[in-house]
Amino acid sequence: MLVVGALVVAGASALMVPGGRVSSLTTTKMAATLEVAPATMESLATAATEARGLAMDSIAAAKSGHLGLPLGAAEMGAVLYGSAMTFNPEAPKWINRDRFVLSAGHGSMFLYSWLHLAGYELPMEEVKNFRQHHSMTPGHPEFPNSEHVTPGIEATTGPLGAGISNCAGIAAASKMSAALFNTEEHTIFDNHVFCMVGDGCLQEGVSAEASCFAAHEKLDNLIVLYDANDVTLDKMAEFTQSEDVGMRYTAYGWDVITLTDGHDIKAISDAIEDAKANDNGKPTMIICKTEIGRGIDEVAGTNAAHGEAGVAYVDDARKSLGLPDDKWFVSDDTYKFFGDRKASLQTKYAEWEATYAAWQEANPEKAKILQDGIDGVTPSVDELFAAIPEADPSADVATRQAGADVLQSIAASVPLYISGSADLHGSTKNYIKGGGDFGADLGKSYSGRNVYYGIREHAMGCILNGFAYYGLFRPSGATFLVFADYMRAAVRVAALAELPVSYIWTHDSIGVGEDGPTHQPVETVSGLRAFPNLDVIRPADVEETAGAFVASIDKKTGPTALILTRQNVKTLNDVPVETRRKGVLSGAYVAIPETADLECILIATGSEVQHAVDAAKILGPGYRVVSMPCMERFDAMDDDYKESVLPAACTKRVAMEAGVTGLWYKYVGLDGLVVGVDRFGFSAPGDIVMSELGMTADNLVDKVKAYMA
16 A cells, blocks of 8 residues: 555555545556566565574674564565566666666665575675675675775765765766766766665754755756554653654655555555656655564564564464575566566667767767776876966965866866765855856756755765765865764764765864854864874865865876865965976975985974974075975885985974864974964964964964974
8 A cells, every 4th residue: 555645545556646646557657566466466575584684694693783673674675586676687887777776775685685585796705705805795885995895885884864965966866977978869877876874864954964965956867665563672662752854845845755564565566666657856765664583473563673672483484484494585476577577677688788889989988987986097197287277376266266266177187086075165165166066057057067066065975985986976065064974974984985985175274263163174084084094184285276176087096185274375386386286296305405414394284384394494505395295295206205204314394284183293303392273362463363373474483493402
């Protein structure tokens, strides 16, 4: 039975459409419904039972995991992988595949069971190795990376709410791909994005942010299945929530279908096919009322079923389900069913390949851009630098303004580079001129390269990850640096999943000035540097900013944070342009060499490099200035290079940054000196805040003289 809004619709021949009208099924819908014939439904039901068995056996063997979702949502998995989704297990990165993201990533055995049954290269031995060292089946799904390569995993999920938010980005990327590459003669992108969520995902605020974005931009290719089992980990869900989720999503602008029996295979199939066929500008949420831990009667329907409490009852539950004593049992009939399904999908794939070949021949320029996106190919470092004009050496500009200028050259050189901002384009200055605005209505289009996220920083981080998961685009997004903390969960996953996302974070220090300490980051840059695999680049001037953007494109195995100033900084004309640009790629470089015996090394980053340069002129010829825009890149250099910049023989070292001092002792040593800001700022013009808190060349000179005495 389907419930849409307030109307109950019985059977499979009618459904509710917007406005409360009852409509006959479309031809597409009828065809899909006819495909789920009694024999097919029986096969799907059998597969659901056997998938439950796989989850029970793997979680019991691991003595760890979450039984509730894999058992409670088994019928949804059967429909998704057995009839509803279009994919090719032999080509898991096919660009026009439907995507499925398990937002409730703790239920990962759901996904591993269905990937195995559907014919992906995930052998039964790996299913058995659930949560074991070096297995293809880690505790939460991990997007293919240098640690895990599990085909069919579309996103790294675990933090609740992130997966559905990623899907807003994946769906947006799909819309963008269709707008950029489909032609009147050839459709090469027409895929759908599926997501499964639980109550926990929808309680997390980021899911609300991203769901509003998805509705506002009319991402009707997004279909979310809500495993509505009324359970969270600690308690039944009623203990912490009382809102009507369906009404909430209706208010956002989604189509909402409620299945009173979320285990009814035919009803699930009908609802999904309706959502696929309904291109009305609304994403769809299918609320499936399910029983958590279904099949283990001792815990089913209770919060005890969420984790592994049901493991003690697995053997009896398997018997009740009609499974044989053999563990990890899959019947020959189920393997045959999915083998036939795989063959049918490969026929569709072959048809698409023929269309794609014809499209390539008819559109060679588009084909080149698309293939570069698929392969992750971008211009070389030298080509990118050549495309960026040298700046006016007489002008002192803020690095956010320098970034605005450099961005135009990057966008021209990398056609699939996209930008966006959380309601701050006018301040972060990262708008791609002539790139158009992404989205629906108000002059926007799905081919636009500038995404307006609204005041939704956390969702922006997740949506950027979604664009990256899709596999074609080089996404970047901007806000003030102090608001990066709203994005930390998404940044962490980008680093973990090795996604080439760029963050443009401006207003980088106490130099923000009048807005006061709430908007003056002092700890934020160091906090970001703590992330493994995140390059944090704080350029000193316009040419280092060019190097920073090039570095962000050059890095393909993880994200890059570009940390830019609000205030103007001096252009470092004492340092050759090429030295400044390419020095960023090495993380640190000798900006001003000593002209006598080396006495002391001054290390600085960002807006403080100008002060180090000025101080060295006063302190004398034995002082070297090292610009260190990126600790992570410098740490990755070979020992010989690091020794050439920071020779071990010189132990007199001073570092300067308008932020907390702790990390700098790694480079100056415990006997070194760090001139920084280990306190919050205050409201005043930026130059006064900087001066009062010691971020000047004169103060640096005084501190160094005292240190060297």
